[in-house]
Amino acid sequence: MAEVAATKAHDGDDIFVNVQGDEPLIEPAAIDTLVEAVEEDESVAVATLMVPITKPAAIMDPNIVKVVLDFDGNALYFSRAPIPWVRDTHGPVHVQHMKHLGLYAFRRAALLDFPTLPLGDLERVEQLEQLRWMENGYKIRVAETTHDSVSVDVPDDVTLVEGLLRESHAA
Numbered sequence: 001m002a003e004v005a006a007t008k009a010h011d012g013d014d015i016f017v018n019v020q021g022d023e024p025l026i027e028p029a030a031i032d033t034l035v036e037a038v039e040e041d042e043s044v045a046v047a048t049l050m051v052p053i054t055k056p057a058a059i060m061d062p063n064i065v066k067v068v069l070d071f072d073g074n075a076l077y078f079s080r081a082p083i084p085w086v087r088d089t090h091g092p093v094h095v096q097h098m099k100h101l102g103l104y105a106f107r108r109a110a111l112l113d114f115p116t117l118p119l120g121d122l123e124r125v126e127q128l129e130q131l132r133w134m135e136n137g138y139k140i141r142v143a144e145t146t147h148d149s150v151s152v153d154v155p156d157d158v159t160l161v162e163g164l165l166r167e168s169h170a171a
Helices: 002-007 028-039 056-060 108-116 121-126 130-135 155-170
Strands: 015-019 046-052 066-069 075-079 098-107 140-144
Touching: 002 108, 015 028, 028 046, 028 098, 028 140, 046 066, 046 130, 075 130, 075 140, 098 108, 098 140, 108 130, 121 130, 130 140
Parallel strands: 046 140
Antiparallel strands: 015 098, 046 098, 066 075, 066 098
């Protein structure tokens, strides 16, 4: 993405969208939501999406990346672990765990900066490239969408996506 941003002729502050290959079923409306998150606020250099987790097993699944936010809608952290961790399960605690979707929007300047950013320990441990932005002081705006997507993270996910595609074509 940075290479494209560096070589592309541009008009002003272009927005670049990265739909990762492991998200083959991403909804176009989700892309629109993501772009709007950047367009609405000139201070947003990097943005991504989240959706509420509806299946309890997904909270513990390390292939499903979770995200927690600050009060301004920026990511505090992304993790393969269940965040936030509900320590007191006996109390009246309610928390909505959020799933991160592998879709990003960037302003050109942020993309040009990325290759110069040092790799940090959090990115190494979690194996999540978005943590490099955060470890280097970037804020990541996270917009909520209602359009969940099935990521292809393990071989069984390929079978699931193929079945969903067959169903959608049959309908």
